[in-house]
Amino acid sequence: MKTRYQGYLFILPATILLVLLMVYPMWKTFTYSVTDFKLIGNSSTFVGLQNFKAVMARYDFLNVLKNTLIWVVVTVFFQFALAMIVALFLNVKFRGRAVVQIIALIPWTIPSVVSGNTWKWIFQTDFGLMNALLRQIGLGEFVQPWLSQPKMAFFSVLFAAIWQGYPFLMIMLLSGLKGIPEDQYEAAMIDGASPSQRFRYITVPNIKNIIVIVITLQIIYAWNTFDIIFVLTGGGPGGATEILGLFIYKLGFSAFNFSEAAAVSVLLLAFVIVILMLRNFLTKKETGTIYEKKKITL
Amino acid sequence: MRKRKLRYKILITLGILLICLYSLLPIFWVLSTSFKQPDVIFSDPPQWIPKNPTFDNYKTVIQNPAMIQYFKNTVIISLSSTVLSVVIAVLAAYGFSRYKFRGRSVFLGMFLFSRILPRVSLILPFFIILRNIRLLNTHLGMIIVYIIIGLPITIWLAKGFFDKIPIEIEESAILDGCGPLTILLRIIVPISAPAIGAIAMYAFILAWNELLLALILTLDISTQTISIGLSYYKLEFGISWGNLMAGSVLMSIPAVIVFIFFQKSLVDGLTAGSVKE
Numbered sequence: 001m002k003t004r005y006q007g008y009l010f011i012l013p014a015t016i017l018l019v020l021l022m023v024y025p026m027w028k029t030f031t032y033s034v035t036d037f038k039l040i041g042n043s044s045t046f047v048g049l050q051n052f053k054a055v056m057a058r059y060d061f062l063n064v065l066k067n068t069l070i071w072v073v074v075t076v077f078f079q080f081a082l083a084m085i086v087a088l089f090l091n092v093k094f095r096g097r098a099v100v101q102i103i104a105l106i107p108w109t110i111p112s113v114v115s116g117n118t119w120k121w122i123f124q125t126d127f128g129l130m131n132a133l134l135r136q137i138g139l140g141e142f143v144q145p146w147l148s149q150p151k152m153a154f155f156s157v158l159f160a161a162i163w164q165g166y167p168f169l170m171i172m173l174l175s176g177l178k179g180i181p182e183d184q185y186e187a188a189m190i191d192g193a194s195p196s197q198r199f200r201y202i203t204v205p206n207i208k209n210i211i212v213i214v215i216t217l218q219i220i221y222a223w224n225t226f227d228i229i230f231v232l233t234g235g236g237p238g239g240a241t242e243i244l245g246l247f248i249y250k251l252g253f254s255a256f257n258f259s260e261a262a263a264v265s266v267l268l269l270a271f272v273i274v275i276l277m278l279r280n281f282l283t284k285k286e287t288g289t290i291y292e293k294k295k296i297t298l
Numbered sequence: 299m300r301k302r303k304l305r306y307k308i309l310i311t312l313g314i315l316l317i318c319l320y321s322l323l324p325i326f327w328v329l330s331t332s333f334k335q336p337d338v339i340f341s342d343p344p345q346w347i348p349k350n351p352t353f354d355n356y357k358t359v360i361q362n363p364a365m366i367q368y369f370k371n372t373v374i375i376s377l378s379s380t381v382l383s384v385v386i387a388v389l390a391a392y393g394f395s396r397y398k399f400r401g402r403s404v405f406l407g408m409f410l411f412s413r414i415l416p417r418v419s420l421i422l423p424f425f426i427i428l429r430n431i432r433l434l435n436t437h438l439g440m441i442i443v444y445i446i447i448g449l450p451i452t453i454w455l456a457k458g459f460f461d462k463i464p465i466e467i468e469e470s471a472i473l474d475g476c477g478p479l480t481i482l483l484r485i486i487v488p489i490s491a492p493a494i495g496a497i498a499m500y501a502f503i504l505a506w507n508e509l510l511l512a513l514i515l516t517l518d519i520s521t522q523t524i525s526i527g528l529s530y531y532k533l534e535f536g537i538s539w540g541n542l543m544a545g546s547v548l549m550s551i552p553a554v555i556v557f558i559f560f561q562k563s564l565v566d567g568l569t570a571g572s573v574k575e
Contacts, residue, residue, distance in 0.1 A: 006397060010392055011389070011390045011393040014389070014390035014409070014453060018409065023408075029420070107321050111550060118327070121542070171565055175569030230513075248418050265418065266419075276414070
């Protein structure tokens with residue numbers, strides 16, 4: 001006989017961990033953000049929104065926020081565009097497709113520290129591959145210190161992040177493409193629809209939900225990027241590549257200003273929740289596709 | 299018609315070539331650098347395939363006591379957290395998959411939400427909590443943290459796989475008088491071995507590759523992992539690109555091999571998790 005309490009027993013260990021190490025820490029972050037919590041002494045008095053005000057008043061906060069927004073928009077846009085192109089290509093049947101798919105996924109499985117070091121070496125000023133190739137093909141005037149010049153540093157880090165992150169989107173989109181019934185395309189071909197029309201009126205509506213999900217996930221991931229920037233530039237030069245994740249880390253563990261770092265964490269979390277609510281709103285309105293009767297979960 | 303077929307073939311080949319170049323060129327450059335002697339590393343124009351390949355970089359890395367310690371810590375932490383994570387996830391996923399109980403959807407929702415919780419917003423409380431229970435800078439502390447970080451997805455993957463197993467198989471076992479744990483261990487686990495492999499792989503790669511939490515929760519060489527070692531490499535050893543690339547290759551090998559081995563079930567599980575009936 002299956003009884004209810006057995007169900008609870010099965011999920012008990014995981015739930016205890018979740019409460020102790022997810023729910024409780026989240027609550028702690030919130031309390032740090034509204035108190036004058038210090039690393040030493042564990043004292044904490046309620047200070048209201050003072051930490052949030054202090055963060056806003058920091059000279060570099062607006063710059064970090066701006067960087068983060070640009071970072072999210074640009075990485076997600078390019079990752080999505082690239083992922084869609086590659087997914088459409090891998091949805092065509094050809095010999096060796098399974099192998100190409102694995103190869104396309106490899107940048108995603110490599111440790112982010114390693115991809116950081118890889119691109120750091122490629123973008124290295126004097127002996128890096130990028131500058132060497134530019135010299136070789138006669139574009140010597142474009143040779144530059146990729147990582148130590150503010151504008152180019154942002155671009156270089158972006159380039160590395162797209163390389164590393166797009167395969168995840170690609171594989172999700174590909175699984176969606178594979179689920180589209182073949183006969184819809186056949187019918188459209190008979191009606192004389194062009195490839196771009198088929199893409200617009202069959203492909204996109206059919207995978208609209210997956211598109212919303214992967215873009216939501218990717219916005220959240222981009223918003224939290226840390227590893228690749230930390231390894232490539234550490235947020236430099238002069239804060240040019242510093243985004244919220246690095247800002248929290250530095251504020252908390254270099255400046256040891258825990259309560260202000262917690263305030264930034266709360267803002268970051270609030271953004272994630274807003275994005276999720278937006279996602280739910282967008283997917284709920286969905287009607288008229290093959291996913292009509294399927295409940296989409298994140 | 300034949301002309302069209304040829305054009306199609308050329309396009310496909312071009313596509314394959316572009317994807318492979320884009321994915322593999324940076325990796326090939328790392329591999330190539332790792333086998334170069336110091337003077338060749340800085341040669342201009344660059345040598346794609348080193349003329350006199352050497353294992354010196356690998357020898358230097360392998361014989362470096364600090365690197366050995368980093369690898370040891372990483373192996374201990376990732377293997378332990380993987381084993382525990384799989385056990386806890388399989389239990390929870392079975393509970394969610396086979397039992398109806400009050401609050402089931404609330405608990406499930408909690409796990410799903412924690413999947414997208416930003417890790418950067420957890421670093422402050424993790425540091426304080428581990429410090430207060432004296433697990434800061436210990437292997438055990440890191441193991442516990444990596445279990446919880448991976449759990450939302452491992453549970454979700456395992457639940458997805460279990461949901462596909464027809465319940466009839468278990469019903470006959472219940473008639474034979476088997477308890478729920480026996481059914482899980484004797485029937486469900488053996489059937490879903492490849493799926494559990496994929497889950498283990500996910501948990502393993504997660505711990506093996508992780509940087510941010512290791513950066514905060516490990517304080518010295520006794521617990522620091524390989525990702526810390528490689529991100530601070532230049533500070534400790536002076537930039538030797540050959541050594542750094544050799545270390546990077548060594549760190550990537552386990553992750554890439556494990557991925558290629560389990561990629562099919564992992565990809566199926568991850569993609570099925572997003573569009574579920």
